[in-house]
Amino acid sequence: DTAVSQTPKYLVTQMGNxxxxxxxxxxxxxxxxxxxxDSKKFLKIMFSYNNKELIIxxxxxxxxxxxxxxxxxxxxxxxxxxxxxSAVYFCASSQDGNRAYNEQFFxxxxxLTVL
Amino acid sequence: RKEVEQDPGPFNVPEGATVxxxxxxxxxxxxxxxxxxxxxxxxxxxLMSVYSSGNEDGRFTAQLNRxxxxxxxxxxxxxxxxxxxxxxxxxxxxxxxxxxxxxxxxKLQVIP
Numbered sequence: 001d002t003a004v005s006q007t008p009k010y011l012v013t014q015m016g017n018x019x020x021x022x023x024x025x026x027x028x029x030x031x032x033x034x035x036x037x038d039s040k041k042f043l044k045i046m047f048s049y050n051n052k053e054l055i056i057x058x059x060x061x062x063x064x065x066x067x068x069x070x071x072x073x074x075x076x077x078x079x080x081x082x083x084x085x086s087a088v089y090f091c092a093s094s095q096d097g098n099r100a101y102n103e104q105f106f107x108x109x110x111x112l113t114v115l
Numbered sequence: 116r117k118e119v120e121q122d123p124g125p126f127n128v129p130e131g132a133t134v135x136x137x138x139x140x141x142x143x144x145x146x147x148x149x150x151x152x153x154x155x156x157x158x159x160x161x162l163m164s165v166y167s168s169g170n171e172d173g174r175f176t177a178q179l180n181r182x183x184x185x186x187x188x189x190x191x192x193x194x195x196x197x198x199x200x201x202x203x204x205x206x207x208x209x210x211x212x213x214x215x216x217x218x219x220x221x222k223l224q225v226i227p
Binding site: 033035040041042044045048056090097098099101102103104106107108109 | 157160213215
């Protein structure tokens with residue numbers, strides 16, 4: 001009964017490949033996010049969806065395409081993987097991203113390594 | 116200037132010590148503030164929200180200074196289990212949606 005789950009936990013792949021990461025939350029939240037945490041541990045928001053609608057897109061290369069089939073799921077597809085894409089990708093959710101004091105719940109992360 | 120700045124540390128303190136972290140933010144329109152904790156190779160988790168009046172939760176005290184645009188976290192009587200990275204989070208701004216920005220984190224190591 002994990003609140004925010006991500007698959008896979010680890011992903012090792014070659015440059016140029018296309019891969020997807022899946023995220024699901026069972027909290028009934030309206031807002032979901034994707035974050036990238038690089039080797040320097042800096043956590044940067046990539047996308048935010050509210051009720052399946054894209055709200056935030058933070059200057060992420062268009063090789064990254066999020067998809068939200070319903071408000072409980074937010075998947076991330078990455079085309080033509082590059083070495084610099086190696087990082088930990090965290091999915092998160094919150095009840096309503098528009099509200100000020102709204103806790104975000106994070107998934108366990110997907111550690112992506114591009115060789 | 117970074118949107119949210121923290122001293123990366125590490126702060127190495129003995130058990131029982133009191134330690135304080137500061138965080139500054141650049142957007143004066145920011146509306147809500149948080150401290151998250153991240154253990155090594157784990158996801159961030161909310162430690163506490165930071166309110167204008169300041170708030171306390173056990174050994175942890177958070178303060179907000181809107182005029183100077185900084186927030187602080189004070190940990191009293193440090194425990195070994197407090198060793199982690201503490202992330203300052205700022206939310207809000209002008210426009211229709213509240214952007215969330217994380218600081219780079221301050222690493223704390225509590226030593227026996």
